[in-house]
Amino acid sequence: MAAYPFIAIEKKWQDYWEAHQTFRTPETPDPDKPKAYILDMFPYPSGAGLHVGHPEGYTATDILARYKRMQGVEVLHPMGWDAFGLPAEQYAIKTGTHPRKTTRRNIDNFRRQLKQLGFSYDWQREINTTDPDYYKWTQWIFLKLHEKGLAYQAEIPVWWCPALGTVLANEEVIDGKSERGGHPCVRRPLRQWMLRITAYADRLLEGLDDLDWPESTKQEQRNWIGRSEGANIEFPVDGLEGETIQVYTTRPDTIFGATYMVLAPEHALVSEVTTPDQQEAVEQYQQEAAQKSELERTELQKDKSGVFTGGYAINPATEERIPIYVADYVLASYGTGAIMAVPAHDGRDYEFAKRYDLEIRPVVEGGNVRQEAFTGEGPHINSANDDVSLNGLGVEEANERIIAWLEAHGHGEGHVNYKLRDWLFSRQRYWGEPFPVVFVDGEAQPLPEDALPVTLPELDTYEPGDSPAGPLAEVKDWVHTIDPETGKPAQRETNTMPQWAGSCWYYLRFIDPHNDEQLVDPEKEKYWMPVDMYVGGREHAVLHLLYARFWHKVLYDVGVVSTREPFQRLVHQGLILGETEYTRYLRADGTPVSADQVHAGIDTRTGEPVRARTVDPRHVTKEGDSYVLSDDRSIRVDARAHKMSKSRGNVVNPDDVIKTYGADSLRLYEMFMGPLEQVKPWSTSGVDGVHRFLNRVWRLLVDEESDALRAAAAEPSKEQLRALHLLIQKVTEDIEGLRFNTAIAAMMEFINKAYKWDAVPQAVAEPFVLLLGPFAPHIAEELWQRLGHEESLTYASWPVFEEQYLQHDEVEIAVQVNGKVRGTVAVAPDAPKDEVLAAARADENVARYLADATVQREIYVPGRIVNFVANGSA
RNA sequence: GCGAAAGUGGCGGAAUUGGUAGACGCGCUGGAUUUAGGAUCCAGUGGGCUAACACCCGUGGGGGUUCGAGUCCCCCCUUUCGCACCA
Numbered sequence: 036m037a038a039y040p041f042i043a044i045e046k047k048w049q050d051y052w053e054a055h056q057t058f059r060t061p062e063t064p065d066p067d068k069p070k071a072y073i074l075d076m077f078p079y080p081s082g083a084g085l086h087v088g089h090p091e092g093y094t095a096t097d098i099l100a101r102y103k104r105m106q107g108v109e110v111l112h113p114m115g116w117d118a119f120g121l122p123a124e125q126y127a128i129k130t131g132t133h134p135r136k137t138t139r140r141n142i143d144n145f146r147r148q149l150k151q152l153g154f155s156y157d158w159q160r161e162i163n164t165t166d167p168d169y170y171k172w173t174q175w176i177f178l179k180l181h182e183k184g185l186a187y188q189a190e191i192p193v194w195w196c197p198a199l200g201t202v203l204a205n206e207e208v209i210d211g212k213s214e215r216g217g218h219p220c221v222r223r224p225l226r227q228w229m230l231r232i233t234a235y236a237d238r239l240l241e242g243l244d245d246l247d248w249p250e251s252t253k254q255e256q257r258n259w260i261g262r263s264e265g266a267n268i269e270f271p272v273d274g275l276e277g278e279t280i281q282v283y284t285t286r287p288d289t290i291f292g293a294t295y296m297v298l299a300p301e302h303a304l305v306s307e308v309t310t311p312d313q314q315e316a317v318e319q320y321q322q323e324a325a326q327k328s329e330l331e332r333t334e335l336q337k338d339k340s341g342v343f344t345g346g347y348a349i350n351p352a353t354e355e356r357i358p359i360y361v362a363d364y365v366l367a368s369y370g371t372g373a374i375m376a377v378p379a380h381d382g383r384d385y386e387f388a389k390r391y392d393l394e395i396r397p398v399v400e401g402g403n404v405r406q407e408a409f410t411g412e413g414p415h416i417n418s419a420n421d422d423v424s425l426n427g428l429g430v431e432e433a434n435e436r437i438i439a440w441l442e443a444h445g446h447g448e449g450h451v452n453y454k455l456r457d458w459l460f461s462r463q464r465y466w467g468e469p470f471p472v473v474f475v476d477g478e479a480q481p482l483p484e485d486a487l488p489v490t491l492p493e494l495d496t497y498e499p500g501d502s503p504a505g506p507l508a509e510v511k512d513w514v515h516t517i518d519p520e521t522g523k524p525a526q527r528e529t530n531t532m533p534q535w536a537g538s539c540w541y542y543l544r545f546i547d548p549h550n551d552e553q554l555v556d557p558e559k560e561k562y563w564m565p566v567d568m569y570v571g572g573r574e575h576a577v578l579h580l581l582y583a584r585f586w587h588k589v590l591y592d593v594g595v596v597s598t599r600e601p602f603q604r605l606v607h608q609g610l611i612l613g614e615t616e617y618t619r620y621l622r623a624d625g626t627p628v629s630a631d632q633v634h635a636g637i638d639t640r641t642g643e644p645v646r647a648r649t650v651d652p653r654h655v656t657k658e659g660d661s662y663v664l665s666d667d668r669s670i671r672v673d674a675r676a677h678k679m680s681k682s683r684g685n686v687v688n689p690d691d692v693i694k695t696y697g698a699d700s701l702r703l704y705e706m707f708m709g710p711l712e713q714v715k716p717w718s719t720s721g722v723d724g725v726h727r728f729l730n731r732v733w734r735l736l737v738d739e740e741s742d743a744l745r746a747a748a749a750e751p752s753k754e755q756l757r758a759l760h761l762l763i764q765k766v767t768e769d770i771e772g773l774r775f776n777t778a779i780a781a782m783m784e785f786i787n788k789a790y791k792w793d794a795v796p797q798a799v800a801e802p803f804v805l806l807l808g809p810f811a812p813h814i815a816e817e818l819w820q821r822l823g824h825e826e827s828l829t830y831a832s833w834p835v836f837e838e839q840y841l842q843h844d845e846v847e848i849a850v851q852v853n854g855k856v857r858g859t860v861a862v863a864p865d866a867p868k869d870e871v872l873a874a875a876r877a878d879e880n881v882a883r884y885l886a887d888a889t890v891q892r893e894i895y896v897p898g899r900i901v902n903f904v905a906n907g908s909a
Numbered sequence: 910g911c912g913a914a915a916g917u918g919g920c921g922g923a924a925u926u927g928g929u930a931g932a933c934g935c936g937c938u939g940g941a942u943u944u945a946g947g948a949u950c951c952a953g954u955g956g957g958c959u960a961a962c963a964c965c966c967g968u969g970g971g972g973g974u975u976c977g978a979g980u981c982c983c984c985c986c987u988u989u990c991g992c993a994c995c996a
Contacts, residue, residue, distance in 0.1 A: 258912085718935070899928050
């Protein structure tokens with residue numbers, strides 16, 4: 036018997052939904068109805084198409100959206116494309132194809148794939164960040180940012196990537212290489228647009244508290260913002276009148292223990308404080324530091340290096356002369372790029388002081404500074420001058436007192452510092468939003484609103500030049516324009532915005548996608564915002580989610596939005612890995628090597644490289660905690676599921692899965708694999724399993740021979756109603772808790788039970804089909820229709836479970852003797868305690884244990900358990 | 910190094926407030942059906958010991974609390990994911 040006709044069914048219902056605009060969200064929703072804005076992170080439409088990771092989150096949100104619709108909730112569930120970005124441009128450089136063309140083709144493919152999966156998006160609201168009608172508003176937001184002084188230009192050292200021909204943001208460069216492509220990057224000062232996200236640091240921090248987000252994601256954002264409280268302190272340079280070194284410290288209370296200072300190699304004052312005889316050594320050190328990559332600097336962190344500058348500073352608290360060093364363990368990018376070193380109470384300073392034999396002076400009691408730095412709390416010692424004393428104070432009081440003293444004497448002030456830095460907002464690319472800015476006499480002028488959108492011109496070549504000006508600089512008749520305000524000749528900004536720009540506010544445009552008067556209608560915004568459920572990958576935990584929150588807060592200040600936060604609830608779907616692979620290792624001569632002797636492709640005993648071979652799972656046996664070859668148990672193999680990648684060849688293509696098993700099976704499997712948020716390996720036989728389940732559902736209700744409906748007109752039995760209502764309760768609660776895997780398991784259990792019935796009454800079949808609907812909508816629609824309904828089940832009422840049907844005549848209760856189960860008894864749920872205990876004692880096996888024992892205690896938890904605590908039992 | 914999460918059968922994973930560990934699925938075994946294969950249906954499937962009942966052991970390891978612990982507490986091990994000289 037072949038599978039149920041899923042190909043025909045899925046096509047039929049996708050066409051039906053399209054023709055009937057089933058999932059269209061009304062322009063003006065019913066204000067009295069509850070609403071749910073259920074949003075997926077929109078994808079970048081890559082040339083490779085959808086991978087199986089996409090439908091995971093999308094299926095979860097689709098189940099929610101369909102479930103809510105059936106509960107009479109107004110649902111907004113849209114989809115769009117984050118379509119600006121490098122790959123299309125790089126493809127253009129290679130082939131000369133316009134990125135617009137590539138982008139359109141990729142989007143068409145993505146849309147086709149998503150429609151094939153039966154997701155209930157309102158396609159009328161589809162948006163595309165590369166559409167001028169869309170990016171007009173991205174530009175409009177930039178004007179607002181500029182107006183509020185939040186967009187500015189700065190000449191700063193930035194990461195320039197020669198291979199990509201662009202500047203990248205700090206967060207797009209990892210270990211000195213581009214996040215995408217792994218090309219080497221160098222630091223280089225350039226004029227750039229910056230967004231003053233730091234002005235919102237505190238609000239971005241505080242806003243996190245009330246969000247229903249994963250705690251780890253909130254923590255990541257907090258770490259990224261990196262707020263710390265401390266003080267900026269001025270240390271005069273000895274012998275240089277009026278010159279001071281400013282340091283930032285979170286422990287101003289330890290200033291009496293500051294026995295030396297350290298400047299970052301890039302610090303502006305290095306050359307000034309360096310004495311002639313130290314000049315050569317210092318310059319050499321600076322050069323070495325400049326050549327080290329970020330990676331090398333941190334990798335070698337155990338080995339603190341530095342050079343004495345020959346110069347001295349005055350510690351304002353002790354008025355002692357302290358030496359100034361240059362060392363790369365101080366970062367130019369954090370704080371002021373200079374520190375006061377307190378080796379007695381800071382691990383890094385301690386290490387450095389030990390190496391260069393500098394004074395270690397304890398100022399907090401506790402620990403043993405002969406052995407290690409003491410970073411704990413304790414009363415202060417050795418911390419007094421003629422004016423102020425911290426001695427005897429705890430850390431907090433000492434900080435307060437010393438900051439007051441520093442401020443009173445003009446040596447410094449309390450200061451809040453952030454790790455977060457302003458957002459580098461320009462890219463030297465073509466395929467991005469142009470800035471709505473022109474330069475008149477070299478001055479940046481924002482364009483008036485009616486000049487928007489500033490559209491991209493056509494290019495002759497996409498080749499990035501050697502100059503960081505970007506490809507747009509070559510289009511002379513686009514660059515040279517007239518300032519609409521003054522009528523003067525002007526030049527356009529040739530940089531474009533980064534890919535993050537479009538995704539910072541797309542969730543607002545979905546609310547009112549075709550409005551050409553406003554970014555979003557305020558009435559509609561008030562109705563739909565905030566996003567009630569936002570599902571997307573953990574990789575966006577900081578960047579996208581922080582940038583979007585920043586823009587949202589700016590739009591709040593401008594009055595465009597009514598909520599302080601955009602995404603009330605956030606969930607990350609877990610990564611789907613490839614199928615578990617077993618790997619064995621071989622030496623060059625073909626002799627096997629046990630996996631426990633291999634590390635990073637090297638035989639740890641000989642240092643020889645080994646070859647890796649995949650082994651068929653059938654030839655592997657588990658032994659203890661490890662896996663070995665069945666024919667040679669002395670040879671261990673590695674068992675691991677790897678991230679899907681083209682190079683590994685373990686990528687699963689959703690199109691193939693749909694062809695073999697159908698979209699409903701793919702959706703169901705992705706949800707059945709395990710908890711939504713968990714990382715989990717793909718298994719093709721697992722897809723087989725859920726596919727079999729759908730076949731069973733089909734055959735239960737449709738006769739194989741005649742294709743006729745098999746549901747019976749009979750009245751449902753008590754047992755059938757109980758099974759049904761248990762299922763309704765379970766599925767409802769599990770959807771609410773996003774436990775889709777256990778909801779599916781419960782439906783499978785129900786179907787297994789139903790196979791033992793003579794017939795399935797219509798009154799049981801119908802609610803079941805409705806419960807299945809959000810998970811496997813195509814087969815559910817088909818069955819719903821065959822059950823005699825003319826309309827789609829999309830807006831049918833979600834079944835409600837009734838307590839009365841859940842009652843059981845008898846409950847089975849475990850009977851323990853001294854905590855071990857020795858039998859079970861069946862009793863009425865409301866049976867009195869005495870009766871239950873008597874029944875329990877009567878159980879043959881229980882009686883055997885109690886025969887020679889004295890019962891000291893009887894425990895009865897109604898409906899659950901009986902436990903006899905006895906001594907002297909056999 | 911710091912922080913977070915997680916360790917349960919051959920595998921993916923279930924187990925309300927502590928109350929019959931292993932739901933459901935995969936895989937495997939046996940049976941039915943079938944010309945055969947496949948598909949389907951039924952039964953079984955943590956380990957040990959059994960003819961069977963029973964019994965013993967079992968949720969990474971060790972201790973503890975409790976009538977009762979996968980679940981709570983303490984110590985340790987492993988894995989994954991963040992962050993990583995942040996002064």
